[in-house]
Amino acid sequence: MDFLLKAPEIAINGLKQNMASSEYDVIRSRYHLKETIGSGGFAKVKLATHLASGEKVAVKIMDKRALGDDLPRVKTEITAMKELVHQHICTLYEVVETKHKIFMVIEYCPGGELFDYIVAKDRLKESEARKFFRQILSAVAYIHHKGYAHRDLKPENLLLDDDQNLKLIDFGLAARPKGGMEQHLDTCCGSPAYAAPELVSGKQYRGAEADIWSMGVLLYALLCGFLPFDDDHVATLYKKILKGEYEEPRWLSDGSCDLLKQMLQINPKKRISMEELLIHPWVKKGHSGTVHWNSKCEKNNLNTECIAEMAEYYGKTKDDMMTIVTQWHYDEITAVYFLLLNNFVRGCRLKLPPRS
Numbered sequence: 001m002d003f004l005l006k007a008p009e010i011a012i013n014g015l016k017q018n019m020a021s022s023e024y025d026v027i028r029s030r031y032h033l034k035e036t037i038g039s040g041g042f043a044k045v046k047l048a049t050h051l052a053s054g055e056k057v058a059v060k061i062m063d064k065r066a067l068g069d070d071l072p073r074v075k076t077e078i079t080a081m082k083e084l085v086h087q088h089i090c091t092l093y094e095v096v097e098t099k100h101k102i103f104m105v106i107e108y109c110p111g112g113e114l115f116d117y118i119v120a121k122d123r124l125k126e127s128e129a130r131k132f133f134r135q136i137l138s139a140v141a142y143i144h145h146k147g148y149a150h151r152d153l154k155p156e157n158l159l160l161d162d163d164q165n166l167k168l169i170d171f172g173l174a175a176r177p178k179g180g181m182e183q184h185l186d187t188c189c190g191s192p193a194y195a196a197p198e199l200v201s202g203k204q205y206r207g208a209e210a211d212i213w214s215m216g217v218l219l220y221a222l223l224c225g226f227l228p229f230d231d232d233h234v235a236t237l238y239k240k241i242l243k244g245e246y247e248e249p250r251w252l253s254d255g256s257c258d259l260l261k262q263m264l265q266i267n268p269k270k271r272i273s274m275e276e277l278l279i280h281p282w283v284k285k286g287h288s289g290t291v292h293w294n295s296k297c298e299k300n301n302l303n304t305e306c307i308a309e310m311a312e313y314y315g316k317t318k319d320d321m322m323t324i325v326t327q328w329h330y331d332e333i334t335a336v337y338f339l340l341l342n343n344f345v346r347g348c349r350l351k352l353p354p355r356s
């Protein structure tokens with residue numbers, strides 16, 4: 001099995017790191033792996049602590065032998081996550097690949113899934129639903145701008161961090177059409193209840209338009225606590241989606257109903273666009289401005305305070321540290337930079353302890 005990614009690890013001091021005798025040696029040399037917090041399909045997710053900084057992370061572990069035909073999905077996701085760095089997207093810190101395993105070290109989101117948050121509250125007040133919906137819009141507008149469609153938007157793929165902010169996860173089904181976002185896609189994927197009519201009818205579809213439909217289903221779930229289209233039998237569920245009729249509970253405001261109607265438009269050409277969504281009155285209500293979807297943590301705009309902290313820690317000049325970080329090997333250096341940055345963005349300063 002050839003390596004998905006790059007050659008074996010090159011440690012900071014330039015000495016080639018011997019390939020791990022056990023599949024876990026490399027990851028265990030930098031992280032303390034703890035309990036499993038998620039599993040499904042071909043992956044499991046463990047909580048872990050980054051030994052150098054003491055920061056918590058999540059480690060997604062996959063066995064290449066079990067992946068089979070799904071191996072390309074992992075490559076897609078890693079490529080996407082390296083390009084999509086945003087305050088409402090779970091950050092990929094590091095990738096470790098051994099003969100049989102792939103480890104993805106990812107941002108820690110202790111608030112768990114938005115799905116569980118909605119269930120615990122039954123349904124959300126309009127103002128809280130709006131706060132979350134604006135964060136979802138910010139993440140999805142950003143990935144569309146970068147030429148990606150997520151294609152599996154649902155509450156299970158939105159996690160809460162410890163500031164109760166949303167982070168989009170799981171880019172395994174993401175698509176980046178070579179011809180740009182106007183190009184049609186064919187693959188039917190994602191979760192049925194959130195899938196757009198043009199997708200379930202097997203027609204060609206545009207990723208951005210399908211994502212907007214899924215966000216409409218998401219917004220409905222936030223406001224109502226149940227799904228607009230639901231059925232135990234997939235064929236019946238598909239019929240309901242194609243019909244596009246759903247209940248409007250009495251607690252929904254006229255503004256909410258209007259927005260949902262424009263998003264859950266069965267004709268993708270008549271469906272509201274991302275540009276119109278970002279300035280929709282319901283989305284702007286109670287907020288000073290439109291949704292800020294640009295990234296606050298773009299890789300091409302290095303945080304000099306994090307670089308300075310790393311230069312001191314690794315005994316390098318700031319220029320040399322800048323050069324090393326901007327190689328973006330997604331090794332321990334990338335992980336340390338992003339861990340420092342995530343603390344910086346949240347307004348807390350992470351001091352790295354003296355190196356042993």
Ligand SMILES: COc1cc(O)cc(Nc2ccc(C(=O)Nc3ccccc3)c(OCCC[NH3+])c2)c1
Pocket residue numbers: 037038045047057058060077081089090091092106107108109110111112113159168169170171172
């Ligand atoms: C882009 O980010 C991704 C991609 C991906 O493929 C998978 C994940 N999975 C994650 C990431 C973080 C957590 C997490 O931190 N969960 C957590 C931590 C403490 C308490 C409760 C939850 C994660 O959790 C597993 C899913 C939760 N049911 C999955 C991110």
